[in-house]
Amino acid sequence: MMPRVLEVPPGAVPLLxxxxxxxxxxxxxxxxxxxxxxxxxxxxxxxxxxxxxGVAVGTVFATEHHVVPGALGNDLGCGVSxxxxxxxxxxLSRADxxxxxxxxxxxxxxxDAVHRGKGLPLPPGLASPALSTHRLTQAWERxxxxxxxxxxxxxxxxxxxxxxxxxxxxxxxxxxxxxGGAVGEHHQRVAKALGEGTPHALRTDTDAGRACxxxxxxxxxxxxxxxxxxxxxxxxxxGDLLGVAPDxxxxxxxxHNHVATEVHFGRxxxxxxxxxxxxxxxxxxLIPGSMGTASYVVExxxxxxxxxxxxxxxxxxxxxxxARARIRPDALVHALRxxxxxxxxxxxxxxxxxxxxxxxxxxxxxEADLVTPRVRLTPLAVLKG
Numbered sequence: 131m132m133p134r135v136l137e138v139p140p141g142a143v144p145l146l147x148x149x150x151x152x153x154x155x156x157x158x159x160x161x162x163x164x165x166x167x168x169x170x171x172x173x174x175x176x177x178x179x180x181x182x183x184g185v186a187v188g189t190v191f192a193t194e195h196h197v198v199p200g201a202l203g204n205d206l207g208c209g210v211s212x213x214x215x216x217x218x219x220x221x222l223s224r225a226d227x228x229x230x231x232x233x234x235x236x237x238x239x240x241x242d243a244v245h246r247g248k249g250l251p252l253p254p255g256l257a258s259p260a261l262s263t264h265r266l267t268q269a270w271e272r273x274x275x276x277x278x279x280x281x282x283x284x285x286x287x288x289x290x291x292x293x294x295x296x297x298x299x300x301x302x303x304x305x306x307x308x309x310g311g312a313v314g315e316h317h318q319r320v321a322k323a324l325g326e327g328t329p330h331a332l333r334t335d336t337d338a339g340r341a342c343x344x345x346x347x348x349x350x351x352x353x354x355x356x357x358x359x360x361x362x363x364x365x366x367x368x369g370d371l372l373g374v375a376p377d378x379x380x381x382x383x384x385x386h387n388h389v390a391t392e393v394h395f396g397r398x399x400x401x402x403x404x405x406x407x408x409x410x411x412x413x414x415x416l417i418p419g420s421m422g423t424a425s426y427v428v429e430x431x432x433x434x435x436x437x438x439x440x441x442x443x444x445x446x447x448x449x450x451x452x453a454r455a456r457i458r459p460d461a462l463v464h465a466l467r468x469x470x471x472x473x474x475x476x477x478x479x480x481x482x483x484x485x486x487x488x489x490x491x492x493x494x495x496x497e498a499d500l501v502t503p504r505v506r507l508t509p510l511a512v513l514k515g
Contacts, residue, residue, distance in 0.1 A: 132499070133435060136175070138164045146435055147175035148497045149188070156186040163189065166327040168196040171395055174436045176406050177496035178445025178488060184329050187405030187446075190439045193331065194399055197342050197389055199321050200329035201402045204314035205282075206346055207353025208305025208387045209407075210416040210442075211361060212427065212507075214380035215299070217372060219292035219510060226371075227470040227511040230290065233367045235472075238288060238360060239280040240515045244308075249275030253355050259348050261313075262341030269312040274352060277307035279359035285443075285482060286515035287418075288364060291425065291507035299507050300368070300376070301425060302360050303418060304515075305387065306353035313349040317342040334400065343389070343400075350388050357383060382414045382427060386442035394437055405442045415501065417494070418443050420487035421479070421512055422466045426494065427505035440500040444490040450481040457483045470511035479514055 136145035136152065142164035152160070156179050164173045169191050179188030185201040222230075239245065251257075252274055261267045281288060281304050291299040306313070320338050321330035332339035368374055384407045392401050392408070401408065409415045409430025417440065418425040432438050448456065459476035462483045471479075480486075494503055 133174075136160065141165065143169050144172040145175060146172050147179070148436065148500060149175055149177040149179050150492065150496055152179055153181060155181040159186045160189065162328065163191060163201075166331070168193045168198070168327055168331045170194050170399065172435070174439060176439065176441040177493045178405065178441040178443055180446045181449075182404070185404045188441060189404045190401065190406045190437050192394060192399040192401045192437060194397065195334055196331035197334055197339050197346070197400055198329055198331045198402055199314060199317035199342055199346070201404055202314065202346070202387050202389060203404060204311040205305040205387055206310035206314055207350030207385050208310075209353060209357065209383065209385040210301060210303045210418055211357045211383040212381065212416050213300045213361060213365065213376035214293070214297055215368070215374045215376055217298045217374045218296050219298040220296055222298070222510065224470060227290065230367065230371060231470055231472075231511045231513055233371065234288060234364055234513055237363045237367060238513065240513065241281075241283045244276040244280050245278075250278045250359065251275070252278060256348075256352055256355055261348065262345050263316065266312060266316055266345065270309060273308040273312060277309060278352070278356055279363060280307060280356070281360065281513070281515045282307055283515040287421065288360065288513040289509055290511045291509050293505050293507055298374070300361065300364055301416070301418065301507065302357050302364070304353070304357055304360060306349045307356060309352045310349040313345045317345060346389060350385055353385065354383060382416055384409070384415050392437070394434065401437050403439060406439045407442050408437070408439050409501065410438055414504070415440060417441055417490065417501070419490040420444050420484045421471070421482045421514060422469050422484045422509060423487070423490060424509070425507045426490070426503045427507065428501035429504050431500055431502060433500050436500050440497050441493055444487040444493055446486055447488055448486040453481040453483060453486040457485055461485075469509050471514065475514070482514060
């Protein structure tokens with residue numbers, strides 16, 4: 131669909147929405163952002179847009195000389211990775227999937243769980259990076275080894291899926307964990323003290339702005355290393371139980387909470403994506419559905435008005451509080467009757483029920499000029515954070 135032009139305050143940049151419905155609370159956040167003096171061109175609104183802390187999820191905007199740490203949240207570099215196996219998913223019985231999930235849950239800490247003791251060795255370049263303050267460096271050295279290779283909570287997941295050709299896939303959704311939280315909170319405090327606008331922005335030609343960009347990039351590198359480590363542990367289990375290895379040509383990994391230096395409309399901009407994915411023409415991306423519904427491998431169409439972006443998922447229609455109030459655990463178990471998961475956790479997982487999310491087919495219809503769906507992935511088993 132063509133983007134809708136949403137109402138904005140006088141003097142604000144345009145709001146272009148690839149969404150059939152924009153919740154009123156999210157619209158207020160978008161209108162406030164569009165009125166900030168540091169935002170250039172326009173604000174692009176993805177079809178999974180919904181209210182969030184600071185800036186709505188599904189928001190893409192650009193600046194020329196500023197970075198806005200509060201626009202990205204604290205799960206910096208959060209994203210999704212996927213790995214395909216030339217293995218017939220239909221050959222796995224429910225008992226096989228339950229065994230796989232049980233083994234995976236033993237090697238992958240979920241929720242608030244982290245590694246004990248000194249944790250895991252960090253990859254080269256991330257063992258003791260020079261962050262912008264001594265306190266952040268200390269936080270990194272304390273948190274990174276214990277949080278590397280941990281899933282986290284909320285909507286983070288590890289999932290086994292089947293594609294239309296019958297092949298098995300592994301999907302992982304996780305981010306920078308406590309490391310990103312420490313980095314995000316620090317630079318949001320600095321921006322509040324030194325920045326301009328709401329949310330607060332730091333000029334990129336100042337020491338504070340340069341330090342923010344540097345630390346954000348490190349947090350995103352950690353997030354990718356975290357997904358790589360999670361994949362390594364999961365692939366080892368799958369290799370041991372199934373004797374399979376992934377096809378490296380099919381591997382995809384995308385961030386959806388980050389800032390990137392990119393050229394748009396003839397100038398170099400800082401593109402901020404909160405719950406959105408940047409994809410060049412022909413680049414592969416991932417748009418997960420909800421727990422129990424299909425996900426898609428997509429291909430970017432490079433739409434310039436979206437800053438070459440697309441949605442990061444289905445998008446919530448119920449807040450976590452609303453989902454807990456309205457969705458019964460037995461209704462979740464029924465909705466997931468074809469998906470292997472831990473039913474004992476149903477009371478705590480109702481906030482992630484399919485009913486709490488948009489229909490992903492509608493989201494894909496709304497962004498038909500942003501991406502082309504290529505592979506539909508149907509969930510078989512899911513390990514939730």
